[in-house]
Amino acid sequence: RILPMSNNNNQSSSAVLLSSLKDLLPEKNTVIVFSNRMKGLLAKSDGKDKTLALLQYLAMFTSNGTPGNALKLQKSFGSARKPFRIFKEVEFLLPVIENPPAGNQAKVLAAYSKAIGMSAYMAFDHIVFLGATGLVTNKRITELCQKLSYYGWFVGSVAGLYQSANELGKCVRDVAEAEDDEDRKQEIAKVAKPVFTAITTNTLQALLALALLEKIPMKKRNVGALGVILSMLNVYSMFPPPPPPDAKDKGE
Numbered sequence: 001r002i003l004p005m006s007n008n009n010n011q012s013s014s015a016v017l018l019s020s021l022k023d024l025l026p027e028k029n030t031v032i033v034f035s036n037r038m039k040g041l042l043a044k045s046d047g048k049d050k051t052l053a054l055l056q057y058l059a060m061f062t063s064n065g066t067p068g069n070a071l072k073l074q075k076s077f078g079s080a081r082k083p084f085r086i087f088k089e090v091e092f093l094l095p096v097i098e099n100p101p102a103g104n105q106a107k108v109l110a111a112y113s114k115a116i117g118m119s120a121y122m123a124f125d126h127i128v129f130l131g132a133t134g135l136v137t138n139k140r141i142t143e144l145c146q147k148l149s150y151y152g153w154f155v156g157s158v159a160g161l162y163q164s165a166n167e168l169g170k171c172v173r174d175v176a177e178a179e180d181d182e183d184r185k186q187e188i189a190k191v192a193k194p195v196f197t198a199i200t201t202n203t204l205q206a207l208l209a210l211a212l213l214e215k216i217p218m219k220k221r222n223v224g225a226l227g228v229i230l231s232m233l234n235v236y237s238m239f240p241p242p243p244p245p246d247a248k249d250k251g252e
Helices: 007-024 028-042 045-063 069-085 088-098 105-133 139-178 182-212 220-238
Strands: none
Touching (some): 045 069, 045 220, 105 139, 139 182, 182 220
């Protein structure tokens, strides 16, 4: 004979299950803070562009260049990024126009090369987008512009890498001069952190540009993985900082 389970046992099991589910969920404040930071990221056109780039390269990694839904998604995300890049070519040129770079010839050349390279990357990419919309029907022109866009990205990234390497060298010299001044060393460390990020980003950009130009042998999946890493780094660097803890969190 099977005895029926008591209501108390049912209530006890439900309470345990509910408690377990609550433990799996993140805290309310954590969700709210993350949601607000995501809103801050996506409120900027650059943030939307980099987030879509992450999805685009994830789709490339998944498709590995073979026809299917993943490849369609890759192309769709790639096209969706284009409107967020309008006037970016002007934005890259403005700093050297408003404040012409000074210093030795190498630094001046690097500044102009980065500005012109990144501007060309965006400008030629606009023509590629016009080809995708059907406004430019000459396929040879769009293919040429796609290559010129990647070459511009490569040149701008290498120039940015040179600039970041110089900044890192300055940080190293400043640390040597600081000697036992720990406060000064902490200040230098804060300056060096974004410099390290810039070095990594520019290196990955240059490699990705060469891979997309097929100048280095890489499978589509590997190119996608490289793009994912770069996009994650870009999104991380643009992610708004968390809000400062309030008085309750500090225990005041």
